Amino acid sequence: MSDLETIARQAINSVLHNVLNTRTVDLFFQRSPGNDNGADRTIVGLQYQVRAQGFVIQRGVTGNDGKINMPIRGGVSTLELLHNGSRVADYEVRASTAALAPVANLSGQKQRLRLLGYQIGHGGPDGNGVDNTANVMEFERSVLDFQSDESLYDDAVINAATQNQMTTRAGA
């Protein structure tokens, strides 16, 4: 775990200062997958706190857009969702441009669909919800749902248009 921020005390007519900079990530909470045009999908008034380096570093409630501007310290923070003050869910959030696999790869597509709330099963020979030969259609089903929600041609083929839309929607 990363150490707490260290700051020098200033003295002797010093003109020096120190900086505390926090990187943030915007997270959006929705009730169901799909685009967020319908305001009824966003989760408003969700109580949360963010913890890093052993300290609570932010507390708040989601607004009308379901958004949390989440601070990341020392590379990783934990988002704790609260209900009546008790923790009901934890999410570990890392700030890294390499956190998601490329959208052209199956793993990158699955990561984005999961973030967007689509159900992807663990069936198939590789446990990844994909089986081109038999009856495991979980991954294909989630792609069809996504394409349908996004008004794309719904053929479960992950072409450039579908990949672009996944990137846009997941925000990365």
Place this chain on the structure above:
Amino acid sequence: MATEHKVKQGECISSIAAQYGLFPETIWDDPANADLKEQRADPNVLSPGDVVVIPDKRAKEETGGTEQRHRFRRKGVPAMLRLQIKRDDQPRANVPFVLTVDGTSTNGTTDGDGMVEVPIPPGARQGELKITEGDVEEIYPFRLGTLDPLDSEEGVRGRLRGLGYDDSLEFADLVREFQHREGLDPTSHIDEPTKAKLREVFGQ
């Protein structure tokens, strides 16, 4: 008879001066500390193990008539907390804050550069700055006086941590990321241009 003080983690000239009842300048400008002064340049950032010579106190004589009341004022030298608060590299400008240092709270407003400037006790160890806006409370905890000199790995890590870098990275990777972001030659080493840039952007 002057004494020698071995610096421990968390100490700086302000805290040491307060401990011995001297002004920070009296210690730092004493000829016996000339070598240390040259080596460290910055009295606010000493390394554990540094030796500071504490000069003797000089008596100050005051004349005053008997049967009269005399008022002596104790000269205390507070240290300053001068801290720039940023979020995604943007200063948190002109927002009200509550600063708590060693249990004492101060209210204020950051200036146009997101700067917080508050006098603090010289020996203060720990603090927390709180900014409340609407439903959201941002909390910035920190430790005081623990910043190490720039020529140590911990000193570099401490500064990069403050700037928002992921300091769980390997040191070379961390340094390269800073160099990359600042448009420096990505040597992965703390060379002079990197040191100068780090001093500039962190402010110390």
